[in-house]
Amino acid sequence: xxxxxxxxxxxxxxxxxxxxxxxxxxxxxxxxxxxxxxxxxxxxxxxxxxxxxxxxxxxxxxxxxxxxxxxxxxxxxxxxxxxxxxxxxxxxxxxxxxxxxxxxxxxxxx
Amino acid sequence: xxxxxxxxxxxxxxxxxxxxxxxxxxxxxxxxxxxxxxxxxxxxxxxxxxxxxxxxxxxxxxxxxxxxxxxxxxxxxxxxxxxxxxxxxxxxxxxxxxxxxxxxxxxxxxxxxxxxxxxxxxxxxxxxxxxxxxxxxxxxxxxxxxxxxxxxxxxxxxxxxxxxxxxxxxxxxxxxxxxxxxxxxxxxxxxxxxxxxxxxxxxxxxxxxxxxxxxxxxxxxxxxxxxxxxxxxxxxxxxxxxxxxxxxxxxxxxxxxxxxxxxxxxxxxxxxxxxxxxxxxxxxxxxxxxxxxxxxxxxxxxxxxxxxxxxxxxxxxxxxxxxxxxxxxxxxxxxxxxxxxxxxxxxxxxxxxxxxxxxxxxxxxxxxxxxxxxxxxxxxxxxxxxxxxxxxxxxxxxxxxxxxxxxxxxxxxxxxxxxxxxxxxxxxxxxxxxxxxxxxxxxxxxxxxxxxxxxxxxxxxxxxxxxxxxxxxxxxxxxxxxxxxxxxxxxxxxxxxxxxxxxxxxxxxxxxxxxxxxxxxxxxxxxxxxxxxxxxxxxxxxxxxxxxxxxxxxxxxxxxxxxxxxxxxxx
Numbered sequence: 276x277x278x279x280x281x282x283x284x285x286x287x288x289x290x291x292x293x294x295x296x297x298x299x300x301x302x303x304x305x306x307x308x309x310x311x312x313x314x315x316x317x318x319x320x321x322x323x324x325x326x327x328x329x330x331x332x333x334x335x336x337x338x339x340x341x342x343x344x345x346x347x348x349x350x351x352x353x354x355x356x357x358x359x360x361x362x363x364x365x366x367x368x369x370x371x372x373x374x375x376x377x378x379x380x381x382x383x384x385x
Numbered sequence: 386x387x388x389x390x391x392x393x394x395x396x397x398x399x400x401x402x403x404x405x406x407x408x409x410x411x412x413x414x415x416x417x418x419x420x421x422x423x424x425x426x427x428x429x430x431x432x433x434x435x436x437x438x439x440x441x442x443x444x445x446x447x448x449x450x451x452x453x454x455x456x457x458x459x460x461x462x463x464x465x466x467x468x469x470x471x472x473x474x475x476x477x478x479x480x481x482x483x484x485x486x487x488x489x490x491x492x493x494x495x496x497x498x499x500x501x502x503x504x505x506x507x508x509x510x511x512x513x514x515x516x517x518x519x520x521x522x523x524x525x526x527x528x529x530x531x532x533x534x535x536x537x538x539x540x541x542x543x544x545x546x547x548x549x550x551x552x553x554x555x556x557x558x559x560x561x562x563x564x565x566x567x568x569x570x571x572x573x574x575x576x577x578x579x580x581x582x583x584x585x586x587x588x589x590x591x592x593x594x595x596x597x598x599x600x601x602x603x604x605x606x607x608x609x610x611x612x613x614x615x616x617x618x619x620x621x622x623x624x625x626x627x628x629x630x631x632x633x634x635x636x637x638x639x640x641x642x643x644x645x646x647x648x649x650x651x652x653x654x655x656x657x658x659x660x661x662x663x664x665x666x667x668x669x670x671x672x673x674x675x676x677x678x679x680x681x682x683x684x685x686x687x688x689x690x691x692x693x694x695x696x697x698x699x700x701x702x703x704x705x706x707x708x709x710x711x712x713x714x715x716x717x718x719x720x721x722x723x724x725x726x727x728x729x730x731x732x733x734x735x736x737x738x739x740x741x742x743x744x745x746x747x748x749x750x751x752x753x754x755x756x757x758x759x760x761x762x763x764x765x766x767x768x769x770x771x772x773x774x775x776x777x778x779x780x781x782x783x784x785x786x787x788x789x790x791x792x793x794x795x796x797x798x799x800x801x802x803x804x805x806x807x808x809x810x811x812x813x814x815x816x817x818x819x820x821x822x823x824x825x826x827x828x829x830x831x832x833x834x835x836x837x838x839x840x841x842x843x844x845x846x847x848x849x850x851x852x853x854x855x856x857x858x859x860x861x862x863x864x865x866x867x868x869x870x871x872x873x874x875x876x877x878x879x880x881x882x883x884x885x886x887x888x889x890x891x892x893x894x895x896x897x898x899x900x901x902x903x904x905x906x907x908x909x910x911x912x913x914x915x916x917x918x919x920x921x922x923x924x925x926x927x928x929x930x931x932x933x934x935x936x937x938x939x940x941x942x943x944x945x946x947x948x949x950x951x952x953x954x955x956x
Contacts, residue, residue, distance in 0.1 A: 321458065324533050327452075328537075333537070
């Protein structure tokens with residue numbers, strides 16, 4: 276009986292110690308994951324800034340004119356057509372009131 | 386031989402030694418645990434626990450379509466611990482190469498008798514990674530929030546910028562500082578023997594609340610169009626600078642506010658304070674002929690004149706208070722509408738004289754001149770409108786042609802928007818909503834009416850006159866095929882600071898108007914400051930109005946008045 280009690284007490288003590296050790300171990304694990312999360316968040320922010328910088332209207336306009344030799348449409352190259360409101364709407368949200376198209380009959384592009 | 390224990394003495398000595406030893410240990414224990422308990426607990430706490438103040442991330446700024454204009458990012462800052470830097474000159478040399486800073490400067494910092502010195506703050510992320518790989522002695526890296534403006538100079542005068550410690554110093558950043566700034570929270574970190582943090586927060590602790598995000602009424606694309614066209618016009622006319630404001634006349638919402646020359650808020654330290662100033666609202670100027678719009682508004686509202694009333698143009702020369710007022714054209718009889726369309730000084734002066742000082746002043750203040758428009762941006766000026774008691778003999782005539790009066794570009798566009806808006810003067814605004822860190826709406830702007838200086842019929846009659854300015858008058862270069870445009874040109878001489886009189890060479894050319902005239906969606910003001918060759922507002926500013934509007938209208942899906950083939954319309 277006495278032996279059993281002693282074993283039980285020792286087992287309880289070991290359980291207590293194991294619990295404490297485990298808490299510390301998991302605590303470190305949490306910390307590691309947290310710092311990994313922060314690193315990944317920073318990387319995400321860095322990429323976001325890059326995307327935003329690369330998609331600025333100024334850069335796109337420059338790339339379009341310098342690399343792709345695009346020019347803004349000149350007068351006569353754009354035909355504005357009003358779509359009658361009664362006409363059945365094309366699928367998809369936000370169908371504009373008019374459409375833009377290039378003037379095929381008019382002057383040639385430079 | 387006695388039976389005495391031969392080891393008794395030794396046993397006693399050993400027992401005594403042990404007892405003294407135990408007593409010493411017990412005493413030490415007592416001393417540590419009881420006598421010095423408070424002091425040592427404090428010391429241990431100091432080593433294991435560290436209180437730090439954490440600040441929530443600063444809120445982002447978006448345009449009306451949710452495009453990011455300003456955001457925060459964690460970037461590395463480098464510090465030195467002089468006591469730990471073994472070889473300051475070698476460390477300084479390595480650092481200097483990486484940071485592009487003079488090695489001698491870093492070495493000087495590392496030789497200071499201080500426990501902590503900043504070496505460089507808020508660097509590029511790549512520099513931080515390279516620094517960590519170098520693992521220099523006595524050099525550490527910490528992360529700090531840095532403000533980024535991913536679109537560079539775009540909208541810089543509206544956005545403003547934040548300082549090194551993340552506090553808003555100009556523009557929206559300054560005006561909305563209490564909202565944008567993240568909450569501060571004090572946190573106790575526990576550290577183990579190796580200095581690693583253990584359980585810095587409980588699992589449910591979310592940390593300090595981030596700042597609110599601010600959404601503007603301004604649109605990135607319209608702003609880009611305005612800035613591009615303004616920069617091109619300023620460069621082409623070799624002007625000193627310029628301003629373009631695009632407003633939604635019905636609400637008073639600012640769609641774009643461009644100021645030239647621009648600056649990059651990401652590199653603000655290299656730029657003089659003069660460049661930061663949002664001159665669209667901080668600086669008043671003499672508007673010149675655009676003021677005739679308001680003289681006409683007052684004359685029509687008071688029924689002093691009608692659009693068809695005939696006025697004699699004095700063949701282009703009239704004497705007022707011993708000074709001569711000239712007209713560009715030598716006109717005879719013309720209608721009041723033609724006075725505005727031809728921008729006749731003499732006709733405008735006659736209209737002002739028939740109104741009288743008090744009435745003209747009343748209308749000028751009703752249109753918001755001489756008082757702040759109370760836009761939600763810092764640094765707005767009230768301009769200068771003289772009281773009738775301070776008028777000189779020529780004042781009434783001068784004011785009629787936009788002299789002796791100082792208005793800010795913001796006041797001018799707001800007042801013209803009132804004409805476009807059936808007479809309602811709106812309060813201009815640039816922030817449409819504010820949301821907290823969790824996306825909950827905190828504030829939503831609603832258009833605010835300030836007052837109604839003129840009746841809708843007057844606004845309509847005046848609108849028709851202003852359409853004539855573009856169709857047959859001085860503003861023909863503002864015409865956009867397919868759309869009805871109303872507006873007015875202005876060319877004002879600047880005051881020469883040396884002579885105190887009007888400069889014969891320095892002008893401000895402007896155009897202000899709205900489109901489509903029958904259902905105004907955009908009110909646009911263009912101001913070109915000191916153009917070099919041709920200074921006429923109709924020549925330097927009106928084309929900028931046209932180019933901004935003809936790109937912005939299709940973008941906003943505003944249909945032309947009638948189906949039109951621009952090639953035919955242009956012929």
